[in-house]
Amino acid sequence: MAEAIEHSVVETNGIGIHVAQLGSGPAVLLLHGFPEIWYSWRYQMPALAAAGYRAIAPDLRGYGQSDAPLGIQHYTVFDVVGDLVGLLDFLKQDQVVLVGHDWGAIIAWNFCMLRPERVKGIVALSVPFSPRNPHISPVQRFEKLIGEGFYYCRFQEPGRAEADFARHGTKAVLKTLLGSSGRGMVAPKDKELFDIFRVPDKLPPWLTEEDIEYYALQFEKSGFTPPLNYYRATDLSWRLSSPWTGARIQTPAIFITGDKDVVYGFPGTKEFIHSDNFRKFVPNLWGVTVVPGAGHFIQQQKHAEVNELILRFLASILPSRL
Template sequence: MASEVSHRIIRTNGINMHIAEQGSGPVVLLIHGFPELWYSWRHQIRELAMAGYHAVAPDMRGYGDTDVPLGVHNYSHLRLVGDLIGLLDALGHHKVFVVGHDWGSIVASHLCLFRPDRVIALVNLSVPYRPRDPTKSPVEKMRSLLGEGYYICRFQEPGKAEEEFARYNYTEIMKKFLLGTLPGGLFSVSTDQGILDTLETPATLPSWMTEEDIQYFAKMFAKTGFTGGLNYYRVLDLDWELLAPWTGAEITVPTKYIVGDKDLVYNTLGTKNYVHEGGLKKNVPFLEEIVVIKDGHHFIQQEKSHEISQHILDFFGKFKLSAL
């Protein structure tokens, strides 16, 4: 039987980072997205530990019990990956397995891009790796394709989204983000509406989310607010400038990509075609598996927790001996 989840603070890259961990053996680093926490991996932590791995799930910079530095520039990919390299050094592990979801998938991809020597294999959930487009910045591209009402464009102005969110309490916000559905199927609204106003939440919680879960998320975001997480979006164009040296670079670690067939990411911005018509394989030449989960939505590691854990274990099990 694996030990219980334990918590500690690691000093890394100039910040204090909170991590939750369980088990012993090869390290699996679990990187969460927006608006989530280490807690999003609560099911995987347990199942990975039971299978003989050391599961490590940080609250990323700007979230939970990790520091929330001021300034958009403090949330660049270079700083986020720097946090994780410092974490791995503090743990005393040179090479680890990595799993990312949502923004965590983007950070995980850039960890592999910058430091492939530190990663044995990668599982990305929801968001596939896309290389830097040298012709147009990401926010400019989204504005031209989806308009000013697209949520990432709406998130760009500091303080604006926070004002919109303030109309709701934290419990309502978390239910809307984690469980809400969009009538139009695209996270884009007219500029005279708030982003959260259009999200419809179910009358009752689904089987995979408890009131206790919602309250944990709500309590932690009440402590930090949302600015840290929103800064990941606000630094996109600065990241685009900083990442110029990696234009055309590929992910060169063994990779598995998993997505739900109902995930908005999968059904927006040409992601489905990119994934299945060779674009992802071209940029991730060691892509070994693509898994589309039937009736899976965005927060899939919580919604389909056991299925996702099994997919992670099946893939990493191929490499386990080389990690010991």
């Protein structure tokens, strides 16, 4: 699979974005999360290409082989959506279907909100659309609901998570975060996150030592600070997005998560996903699927099920060349 994938660097929005591509036909833009890179779509890209679609999987800014601007202020959702609009312009793609996981889902939802005319549909994995609360910022909300020891809150302090990760090494961090599927990411006040984690003795079947080697090579190049800056720019994105308070996502959409996903277990998330309120803000939501036994990295762990759901959705909204 790796030999068939085309790799290039596209200059967009003032930086270089590394992009992996496979196949031809209607474009599907695959957006990874944390701690991932384009490679997290290694199970989806061949399936999409075989079905007659063009799979486009960039390393988001700050990740892997893409450029990493210095400063938290360069990692708002507006910056990242701007990169992607420039990427699509370069590739001469007027419209695409977005498939996003974790932070990639957040970026995909915001892309739909900011530039809906460029999107034919969205497949969001793990993270549902979150309507903007004008009264409390996202980080303040997490602190109130879960506490200051929650990983999202801990990640706010520049250098703290980096120092915690450095004590264990890149491979151990990735094995733990990917292999544990994000479980137990709340630390007591007097401890760091990796004081409560244990590196798994055995990797899950969908994740090999070779996969970890590849991920680690990319994260050793970029470091963890740029990816962590997505978290640190959350409240800045919230402040800048005030004109979109109350905005709805009109794009045709499906949402996929696992019943073991850490995000599915956040306070209020499960209730919101299955409520009419979710459909109020995403009125063209075509369906919600909760995959039994699936954790957070669902597109890797349950790739056959996820591929089937993506392809079924694609077939319903746009034709392939086959």
